[in-house]
Amino acid sequence: MAGDARGTIERSFDALVVGGGAAGVAAAVTAARAGLSVCLIERYGFCGGGAVAGLSGTICGLYEASDDNEAEPRKVVHGFVDEFIFELERRGGLTAPVRYGKTYTRVHDPLVWRETADKFLADSGVEVLFHTTVTGVIQDGDRLLGVEAYSKEGTLRLRAGITIDASGDADVVAMAGLGSFVGADGQVQNPTMIFRLMGVDTDRLFGAYGKDTIMPAEITDLIATQNRSGRYSLPRTKIWVFPTTRPNELLCNCTRIIGSDGRALNTLYARDFTEAEVLGRKQVREYARFFHDHVTGCEQSFVNDTGVQVGIRQTRQGLGRYVLKNEDVLTSAKFSDGIARSPWPIELHAGEKPRVHWLLNDFYEVPYRCFIPERGDGLLFAGRCLSAEHEAVASARVTAQCFSYGQAIGHAASIAVDEQIPASSIEGSRIRMGLNRMGARLDE
Known part of the structure; x- marks a missing residue:
């Protein structure tokens, strides 16, 4: 049988968005609503990025933290995220706020997240190309003119007045030869394989251990004891479990994936990414066995599913006109060009227990300059690949901020x-x- 002789397909748009996570969806919809012709490229068959493919499962970063455990959630992040939340709620795909340490988060149904994104993109007229992977860039010197991509249809050359890199990994930035960096001197936070348990009596579980989704010292100590016994291999002792919109289900953020050589695996590398996936699945089974054997309410539990891929906390970031400093987060810095707020703590996932640095009754702002490449034109970036120092991005990368x-x-x-x-x-x-005209309420 003769092969199919496919040529190169040429298309042009006002704006091109690479990646369909929270940042990509919000960027595409906002630009399209302003009258631009917009194309969004996504390598999976659905939008959601880390929130859905990685099953992070929560909309974090909406509420201020407080030492007052009786305080009601105080929401300080608004704008497009409010619209997305409203639609998730309308479809029954979002929980009420649940306690997370000193703040709150909300748990979403990943299928409803996909459908909600589909609706926003369709209603605003964005052209979506699923199962399409960017392979290169079109540029004239430091000016980006678009990207080259591949789908089953063949090679695509997609030109645009402006391209937005919302890949999460600053892929377009790197392909264009523009400035980028990886973690702290190349060291990144480890990935995790998030999973869901069904068959859980969640009333008994939270009745036994409290309403905080960060499990108490009793569970941490029990994990450590079982590790010492040699009957389990549970590399992370401080774990988080969340009730979901579905009955008898938990969303479990428990695993800590490190390489066989002791490194925090970097998913920019295919071998590391592959090892993380395999190790992640093994750890899921081990934690599920621990839950089944030792955790109140989980006696009949079983693994429902895992993320489509490991959850990625950090890889490559774009080098912007400004680098958000660790100190900016710690001092709740505000900026005249601040275009986003974050009250979320710094979460550093290393060792048996993640370290959390809370920002109490305040928030910091992220400047527009953190999304403009240090040189060149025709390209902006958005999402977790923002220009930020290692500890700063450990706060600034979460879903509400990406919206x-x-x-x-x-x-x-x-x-x-x-x-x-x-x-x-x-x-x-x-x-x-x-x-602010769109409801972001940045000056209130």
Whole structure:
């Protein structure tokens, strides 16, 4: 049988978004609502990124932290995320706020997340190309003109007035030869394989251990004891479990995946990514066995599913006109060009117990400059690959903030295309004002 002679398909758009996570969806929808022709490319057959493929499962970063355990959730992040939350709620795909240490989070149904993203993208007129992978860039010097991609249809050359790298891994930034960096001197936070347990009597479980989704010292000590006995291999003792929108189900963030050589695996490398997937599945079974044998309410539990892939906390980040400093987070810094708020703590996942540094009754802001490449034109980036130091990104990478980044960068893209100006020349304060008109409430 003769092979199919496929040529190269050429397309042009005002804006091109690479990656369909929270940042990518928000950016694409915002730019399309402003009248731009927008194409979103996603390598999976659904949107959601780490929230869905990685099964992170929660919308973190919405609420201030407080030492007052009786305090009601105080929401400080608004804008596009409010719209997305409303639709998730309407479809029965989002829990009420649940306690997470000193703050709150909300747990979503990953299938409903996909369907909600589908609706927003369709309603705003975004052209979506699923099962499409970016393979290279089109550029003239440091000016990005678009990307090359591959799908079963063949090779695509997609040109755009502006491209938004929402890949999570700064893939387009790297392909364009622009500045990027990886973690702290190349060291990244380890990935994790998140899973769901069915058959759980959640009333008994939370009745026994309290309403906080961060499991208490009683469970931490029990894991350590079982490890010492040699009957289990449970590398992380401090674990988090969340009730979901489904009855008798837990979302479990428990695993700590390190390589056979003791390294925190970096999923930029195929061998590391592969090892993480295999080890992650093994750890899921081991933790599920521990739950079944020792945790109240889990006597009849079983693994429902895992993430489509390991959850990725950190890989490559774009080097922006500004690098969000660790100190900016710790001091709750505010900026005249701040386009997003974050009250979320710094979470460092290393060793048996993750370390959490809380920001109490306050939040910091992330400047627009953190999403503009240090040089060049035609490209912005958004999502967890923002320009930020190692500990800062351990706070700034979560879902609510990624929605905010995407909305801001989609708005910036619309200005750049409409006015035919470099995105780098737009004042961040102008982006901030535009976001406030869209309900972001950054000055309240």
